[in-house]
Every structure is written in C-alpha cells, then in structure tokens.
Amino acid sequence: MNNGKITLAIIPLSTCAGCENTILDLEEKLFFLADFIDIVYAPIIMDSKPPSSVDIAIFTGAIRTDEDERKVKVWRKKCKILVALGSCATLGGIPGLANLTTVEDLLKQIYVNHPNVQNPRGTEPNLDIPKLVNQVKILKDLVKVDYSIPGCPPPKKLVEKFFQAMINGGEFKLPDKSVCDECPLNTGKKKVMEKIKRWGIDPVDPNKCLLEQGFLCLGPVTRSGCEARCIRAGYPCRGCMGPPKGITDQAADMISVIGSIVSLDKIEVEDLMKIKDLSGSLYRFTLPSSTFKGKIRRKLNG
Amino acid sequence: MREDSPRNRGMFNPKIIGFLCNWCGYAAADLAGNLRLNYPSNLRIIKVMCSGRIDPSHILEAFKKGADGVLIVGCHPGDCHYINGNYRAKMRIALLKKLLQEIGLEPERLRIDWASAGEGERFANIVREFFEEIRNLGPNPVKEECDE
Ligand code: SF4
Ligand code: SF4
Ligand code: SF4
Ligand code: FES
Numbered sequence: 001m002n003n004g005k006i007t008l009a010i011i012p013l014s015t016c017a018g019c020e021n022t023i024l025d026l027e028e029k030l031f032f033l034a035d036f037i038d039i040v041y042a043p044i045i046m047d048s049k050p051p052s053s054v055d056i057a058i059f060t061g062a063i064r065t066d067e068d069e070r071k072v073k074v075w076r077k078k079c080k081i082l083v084a085l086g087s088c089a090t091l092g093g094i095p096g097l098a099n100l101t102t103v104e105d106l107l108k109q110i111y112v113n114h115p116n117v118q119n120p121r122g123t124e125p126n127l128d129i130p131k132l133v134n135q136v137k138i139l140k141d142l143v144k145v146d147y148s149i150p151g152c153p154p155p156k157k158l159v160e161k162f163f164q165a166m167i168n169g170g171e172f173k174l175p176d177k178s179v180c181d182e183c184p185l186n187t188g189k190k191k192v193m194e195k196i197k198r199w200g201i202d203p204v205d206p207n208k209c210l211l212e213q214g215f216l217c218l219g220p221v222t223r224s225g226c227e228a229r230c231i232r233a234g235y236p237c238r239g240c241m242g243p244p245k246g247i248t249d250q251a252a253d254m255i256s257v258i259g260s261i262v263s264l265d266k267i268e269v270e271d272l273m274k275i276k277d278l279s280g281s282l283y284r285f286t287l288p289s290s291t292f293k294g295k296i297r298r299k300l301n302g
Numbered sequence: 303m304r305e306d307s308p309r310n311r312g313m314f315n316p317k318i319i320g321f322l323c324n325w326c327g328y329a330a331a332d333l334a335g336n337l338r339l340n341y342p343s344n345l346r347i348i349k350v351m352c353s354g355r356i357d358p359s360h361i362l363e364a365f366k367k368g369a370d371g372v373l374i375v376g377c378h379p380g381d382c383h384y385i386n387g388n389y390r391a392k393m394r395i396a397l398l399k400k401l402l403q404e405i406g407l408e409p410e411r412l413r414i415d416w417a418s419a420g421e422g423e424r425f426a427n428i429v430r431e432f433f434e435e436i437r438n439l440g441p442n443p444v445k446e447e448c449d450e
Contacts (some may be wrong), residue, residue: 100405251401252359259354259394264386269396278397279404291362296406296444 002038006166009054010042010085011075013068014095015061018153019086020044025156026163036167056081056166062088062095062288063137067130076143081166084139085159087152091242092288094152096136099287099294100279103132136288147172152240152285155226176245179219179237183228185209186219193258194266196274199236210236211261216281221253240285249291251282316370316436320345320429321360323353325383326418327375333422341426342433345373352376353414354387358398361412365444371411371436375428378416388416408439 010020024045026033040051044060057079063069076082087093098106111117111124139145149158158174165172180186186209197214204210210217210231218239219228230237243250258272275281283290322328328349334341350356353376361372374395376388392414399409413432417425 247359249359249362252357252362252398255358255394255397255401258397259390262390262393264389267393269393272393272397273400275397275400277404278401282401291359291366292405292407292444294405 002040005036005038006056007038007040007051007054008042009040009051009057009075009079010045011057011059011071012044013059013061013071013089014064015044015086015088017044017060019060019088022086022153022156022159026160029160033163033167037163051078053078055079056083058083058085059089059139060085062093063133063139063142064095064098065130065132069133069137069142072139072142081146082139082143083147083149083162084145085149086154087150087240087242087285089139090148090150090289091286092136092138093285096138096286096288096294097280097284098132099136101295102297103134106132135294137293138289140289149174150223150240150242150285151226155229157227158225174223174245175225177224178244179222179224179226179228179231179241182224182226183209183219183231183237185231191220191261192263193261194263196267196271198276204234206234216254216275218250218254218282220257221247221250238284239282242286242289248289250286251279251290254282314437314441316344316433316441317368318342318345318371318373318429318433318436319364319369320347320373320375321350321353321356322347322374323376323382323387324349324351326377326381326416327353327425329419330375330417330421330425333419334426335422337422339422339426341429344433345429352382352384352387353391354382354384354389356391356394358394361398365407365411365442368442368444370439370442371413371432373429373432374412374414375417375425376414378418381416381418407442407444410435410439411442 040054041048057075059072063072084090088095107124112119112122147162149162162172191209191212193212193214195214199215205213215236217236219237221243222237222239223241223244225241239250243253247253287294322331331347353374356374364372374391376391379388382388395412395414399412402412403409415428417428
C-alpha cells in the first residue's frame with residue numbers, strides 16, 4: 001500500500017507489449033483507477049526503478065528465456081497477488097509454438113539457413129544476453145498464480161473487471177462459456193460441416209457460421225469473454241482465450257467437435273487429411289499448456 | 303506361452319489401453335475369453351458405450367500416463383448401435399493420428415478397428431497384431447518427457 005493505494009507492478013517477460021497496450025486502452029477509466037491504484041513499476045510504459053515489494057504484480061508475455069524464469073520466481077516473493085495477463089503468460093501464446101522445435105534448430109534457421117541470410121561460415125551470435133529456453137512454460141507451472149486473464153491481447157472488459165474487483169475487494173472470475181455463445185453467427189441449431197475450406201483462399205459468406213462453411217473456427221472450444229470480436233471483424237476464432245474451464249486440450253477437443261459435425265455423406269477421411277498444420281492451428285495459443293506441452297523429443301541412445 | 307511369462311521378462315512388455323464399445327468390441331473380447339483364445343494379456347480394457355463416445359483428450363491422457371498403444375474396437379461400419387458413432391470415431395482418430403505425427407508420437411500407436419459380437423477370433427487377431435506392432439515401436443517416449 002502506498003498512501004492507502006494499491007501498488008501495482010506490470011512486469012514484462014517475453015512480451016509484444018500488446019498486453020500493456022490493453023491496459024493503456026482503458027483510457028479515461030485509467031484516471032478513475034489512479035485514485036485507487038498506484039502503478040509503481042511498468043518498464044514497457046514508463047521508466048522507474050523496481051520496488052522491493054508490491055501488492056499486485058501483473059506479468060505479460062511468455063517465459064521464453066532463463067531471465068524470464070528468474071524474474072517470475074523473484075517477483076513471486078515480492079508481491080501479494082500474482083497475475084498472469086494475456087495468452088502468453090496464461091497459456092503459452094504464440095511464443096509457445098516454439099515448443100514444436102528446438103532452440104538449436106531455430107537459431108540455425110534464423111542465422112544460417114534462412115533464404116535471406118548469407119552466412120557461409122555458419123556463425124551464430126554469441127552475446128551475453130538471456131538464453132532462450134528449450135521449453136516455453138506457463139507461469140502456473142513455475143509459481144502459484146492468483147489470477148489468470150487470457151486473450152491475445154486480453155479483452156479490455158475483463159481487465160477492467162479485474163481492477164474493479166481488486167479495488168472493491170470483489171470476486172474476479174473468467175466467463176466460462178464458449179465463443180460460440182457470444183457469436184452473432186450462431187443459430188443455436190446443430191452445426192453441420194459439409195466441406196473443408198481454407199481461410200484466405202476460399203470465398204467467405206459473412207452471414208453464416210464459419211465452421212459450418214468449412215473454415216477452422218475454434219469458437220466451440222474457446223473460452224468466451226471477448227464477445228467473439230474476431231468473428232465480428234470477419235475472421236474465424238483462432239482460440240486465443242484458450243479452452244473453457246474443464247477442458248485441458250483445445251486441439252483434442254476441436255478434433256472431437258469436427259468429428260461430431262462433419263457430414264458423413266459429404267466428407268471423407270481424405271478430405272480431413274488435407275487440413276494443413278493441425279498442431280499450429282489447433283494449439284496456436286496453448287501448446288505449452290496442452291497435454292504434451294510441445295513436441296515430444298526423444299533422447300538419443302535411449 | 304504367455305507373452306508376459308517369466309521367460310519373456312527383460313523384453314519390452316507394452317502397456318496397451320483398449321477402448322471397446324459395449325455392443326461389439328467388448329462383446330467380441332468377451333467371446334474371445336469364453337472361447338479361451340490366446341491373445342496378449344497386455345491389453346487393459348475400458349468399456350465405453352460406443353466408439354463415438356471416446357474423447358480424443360482421453361486418448362492423449364492415456365499416452366501421457368504411459369500407455370504404449372491405444373486400441374479402439376467398435377462395431378463394423380453400418381452396425382453401430384447409435385447409428386454412426388463408429389464413423390465419427392473414425393474421423394476423429396484419423397485427425398488425432400495426424401496431430402500425433404506432428405507433435406512427435408508415432409501415429410501407429412493408435413489404432414481403430416472393428417469386430418462384431420460374434421468375432422472373437424478376429425478380435426484376438428487384432429490384439430495380437432497390434433501387440434507386435436507396438437513391441438516393434440518400443441516404449442512410449444511421452445511419459446519420460448512429461449516427467450521431466
Ligand atoms: S498475449 Fe498477445 S498481446 Fe499479450 S504479450 Fe502475448 S502476444 Fe502480446
Ligand atoms: S463456430 Fe465460429 S462462426 Fe460458428 S458460431 Fe461458433 S464462433 Fe461463430
Ligand atoms: S474470437 Fe477467438 S481468437 Fe478472437 S479474440 Fe475471441 S477468443 Fe481470441
Ligand atoms: S455401438 Fe459399437 S461403435 Fe457404436
């Protein structure tokens with residue numbers, strides 16, 4: 001507490017700063033919050049020295065480096081309430097897709113094999129900077145997390161509700177229906193999928209459920225709370241809110257949904273096999289929090 | 303000779319989970335038992351009402367907990383007691399195999415097949431064949447990976 005105000009730190013891990021932007025996007029509501037909350041540390045937004053303790057520490061971004069891991073563990077001791085904000089911190093997010101490969105292969109690809117790179121000696125940078133970790137983890141796997149707010153970026157409304165709960169001492173809970181429940185294209189009737197289509201290639205009917213048209217829309221297996229903002233903007237849901245409560249594996253659940261809705265007269269197994277990049281599409285934001293947490297790698301020689 | 307007899311110890315002894323539908327797969331296993339047909343005792347059977355009720359996440363969970371293979375046996379196409387549960391299962395398993403391949407687990411560790419209530423012999427053959435296949439593949443690497 002600071003003059004009776006709640007002290008808040010917003011700590012960036014491997015972040016794109018989109019989550020910080022969501023907080024800034026609260027605009028005039030920030031002035032209201034400022035009466036109750038003191039942002040004492042937020043390096044992405046402003047320059048200040050890290051305090052020795054805070055009431056609330058919000059983390060944004062993924063645990064992609066050894067330094068990120070260290071930060072999370074240190075701040076857990078310095079804060080009363082620890083919050084994971086955004087898909088990266090709660091579910092692994094886009095950086096979590098790195099778990100499909102290894103740091104070694106990744107660096108080779110970027111610094112040696114990339115078609116735009118000329119590096120005949122195959123040198124890789126050797127700087128004294130935090131090291132990438134081989135397995136992106138979610139905060140929950142490292143420390144106790146008091147609140148999680150997923151979304152890439154997280155929906156403004158949820159962030160606002162969270163702050164209100166902290167100020168009023170109320171409860172904060174994530175909505176746990178599915179994106180379909182908030183979707184304007186949902187007819188409520190049982191879905192039937194008669195074709196498999198590819199986004200960006202096949203034409204789209206803006207007035208019909210995208211999944212029924214044959215596009216991979218992850219609405220049925222994704223937590224509500226974003227008001228189906230992508231579908232309202234003309235895009236399928238890519239699952240950034242992660243699975244609703246009770247479901248651990250978004251990909252497995254989506255496979256189950258596809259099995260339930262495909263038209264058995266019009267779709268064959270061969271059609272389904274044409275879906276490209278299943279792991280990347282169905283685990284886009286959740287790979288480090290999925291059943292296997294990433295690609296299964298074998299140790300050489302047993 | 304039983305596959306898990308002391309003589310065979312030291313060899314890899316796979317754990318296989320079998321999801322069998324109540325009406326056909328399980329009935330076939332029952333018949334195989336009554337006929338005293340010989341098949342590897344490595345199969346741990348979980349009875350489900352229909353192959354269409356098997357959730358892909360249960361299969362992933364089985365692999366995570368250390369199953370070396372997962373076998374699903376339902377009714378023959380057209381014979382499902384819930385009309386088309388087995389067709390839906392077939393679709394799901396095909397997709398799940400593709401996903402497994404992408405995330406680094408041999409899709410051959412997962413198999414779906416059919417046997418009617420009268421096909422005890424066919425059921426025993428499926429299990430024998432699958433057992434051999436899994437034994438050739440070796441232990442499931444997932445368990446070790448997840449323990450780290
Ligand atoms: S959740 Fe999205 S917006 Fe937030 S840091 Fe990660 S990538 Fe950026
Ligand atoms: S599947 Fe997608 S488009 Fe269809 S109702 Fe659900 S969220 Fe909307
Ligand atoms: S529609 Fe899907 S991808 Fe878009 S914000 Fe909502 S949960 Fe995220
Ligand atoms: S009842 Fe046997 S597969 Fe459906």
